Each structure stands twice: as structure tokens, then as C-alpha cells.
Amino acid sequence: MNAQPPRIHSATFDPIPRDATPLVVFDLDGTLVDTAPDLTGALNYCLAEAGLPSLDVDAVRPHAGRGARAILQLGFSAAGITADETCLTNQLPRFLDRYNAHIADASMPFSGAVDALERLRGAGFKLAICTNKMEALARRLLVELQIAGYFSAICGSDTFAGRKPDPVHLLGTVSLAGGSAPVSIMVGDTDTDMEAARRAGLRSVLVDFGYDPCPAAHEKADLVVSRFSEIDASTLLRLIETVSAD
Numbered sequence: 001m002n003a004q005p006p007r008i009h010s011a012t013f014d015p016i017p018r019d020a021t022p023l024v025v026f027d028l029d030g031t032l033v034d035t036a037p038d039l040t041g042a043l044n045y046c047l048a049e050a051g052l053p054s055l056d057v058d059a060v061r062p063h064a065g066r067g068a069r070a071i072l073q074l075g076f077s078a079a080g081i082t083a084d085e086t087c088l089t090n091q092l093p094r095f096l097d098r099y100n101a102h103i104a105d106a107s108m109p110f111s112g113a114v115d116a117l118e119r120l121r122g123a124g125f126k127l128a129i130c131t132n133k134m135e136a137l138a139r140r141l142l143v144e145l146q147i148a149g150y151f152s153a154i155c156g157s158d159t160f161a162g163r164k165p166d167p168v169h170l171l172g173t174v175s176l177a178g179g180s181a182p183v184s185i186m187v188g189d190t191d192t193d194m195e196a197a198r199r200a201g202l203r204s205v206l207v208d209f210g211y212d213p214c215p216a217a218h219e220k221a222d223l224v225v226s227r228f229s230e231i232d233a234s235t236l237l238r239l240i241e242t243v244s245a246d
């Protein structure tokens with residue numbers, strides 16, 4: 001692959017570094033990969049052990065980007081039980097063990113996601129992951145789906161001192177990937193992602209097919225897309241150029 005990195009023309013758009021390679025930072029759950037089926041599987045395993053009814057994946061999907069504790073809480077409250085902190089803390093290792101062992105049984109990249117990674121890499125973009133999943137789980141999922149090799153950095157909720165929407169998480173990811181915030185774009189599906197981008201000073205793209213594309217997320221996003229085919233190099237470069245034009 002001999003594609004030259006796209007150049008951002010600094011004569012018009014200072015202070016963007018002249019030779020900076022643009023970076024696209026992807027959220028994972030609900031953006032790049034539909035992880036809801038295996039998260040639901042881990043939840044239902046815990047519910048079955050507790051003698052409680054299972055939940056359908058469609059009931060879990062809107063909550064699937066909120067982390068294991070929130071998913072467990074959902075399952076218990078659907079059975080009419082308010083799970084307190086002790087209950088959640090007890091259930092968490094069971095949930096995570098089960099999820100770790102079945103992390104890619106049914107989870108799949110969203111339609112067009114792998115083509116978009118291929119296209120952007122071919123156009124000279126760097127790619128990274130910034131997820132509120134634990135880093136080890138994120139790495140395992142990406143390896144099992146055979147897409148880990150696309151990313152210059154894979155950063156989870158425990159990689160840095162803060163997690164999204166704390167800008168430390170996103171700026172740390174940009175730094176580890178060898179990128180630069182003014183030429184980096186966050187692609188995500190929730191208000192947490194859009195808020196993180198805003199606080200870190202990155203441009204943002206909201207995918208509206210994800211788990212929680214709420215009105216607040218729409219309001220903060222610089223661009224909203226409904227399919228991966230809309231995420232192409234020229235669209236992203238135009239978005240980057242508006243940084244210093246604002």
C-alpha cells in the first residue's frame with residue numbers, strides 16, 4: 001500500500017502541523033462493533049445463575065454502551081429487583097469472566113465498518129480505538145474479529161487516569177497513536193463520545209445507528225452519519241479543515 005498521507009495545507013489553516021497525519025479515533029461498542037449480543041449473553045448467564053428471567057438483545061442494546069454494571073442493573077431491575085452496589089460488585093467478576101470467554105461469539109463489526117477502516121488506512125489516515133471497555137477486553141475483541149492490526153493505539157477505560165468523557169482518555173489515545181488533536185476526529189455513538197471530543201478539542205462524527213444517539217449527542221456532533229460509506233477521506237479532511245476556520 002503506497003498511498004501518501006493526505007496533507008493538511010498549513011498556509012491557510014495554521015496552526016495545523018504541515019506534515020501531520022490525520023487520525024480517526026473510533027469508539028468500539030455501538031460504533032465499530034455490535035457487541036450487544038455477547039454482552040446480552042453474559043448478562044443472561046448471570047441472571048440464570050440468580051434464577052431470574054433472561055432479557056432479549058433488543059432490550060439490552062440501548063444500554064450496551066454504558067458498561068457492565070449498568071447492564072447488570074438493567075437485568076436485575078427488569079426482574080423487579082433493585083441491585084445495590086454490593087450485589088453489582090458480586091456479579092461483576094462473573095459477568096466479565098463469561099463475557100471474556102464469549103466476547104466474539106456473535107459480536108460483529110457493523111455493516112461497512114471494515115471497508116471504512118481499509119479505505120481510511122489506504123488514504124493515509126492513522127486509526128485508533130478509545131473505548132470505555134477495559135483495554136484487555138477491547139484488545140481481545142479486536143484480535144478475535146481480526147481487525148486489531150488496523151489500529152496504532154487501543155485504549156480502554158483503565159489505560160489512563162480518566163475515561164471518556166474525561167479528555168485525558170482521548171488525548172492520551174491521540175498521543176499513543178502518534179497523532180495530533182487538531183488533525184484528529186472522534187467517531188462515536190453516544191453523548192459520552194461527543195462530549196469527550198468536545199473537551200479534548202477534536203472534531204466529532206456521530207453514527208446514528210449506534211446504541212444511544214440521543215439529542216444531546218446530535219447537538220454536539222460536527223457531523224452525523226447513518227452508514228459507514230459516508231465516512232470517507234475527503235469528508236473527514238473537510239471536517240478537519242474547519243477546525244481553524246471556526
Ligand SMILES: O=C(O)COP(=O)(O)O
Binds near residue numbers: 030066067068130
Ligand atoms: O463498555 C463501555 O462502557 C462502553 O464502551 P464504548 O466506549 O466502546 O462504547
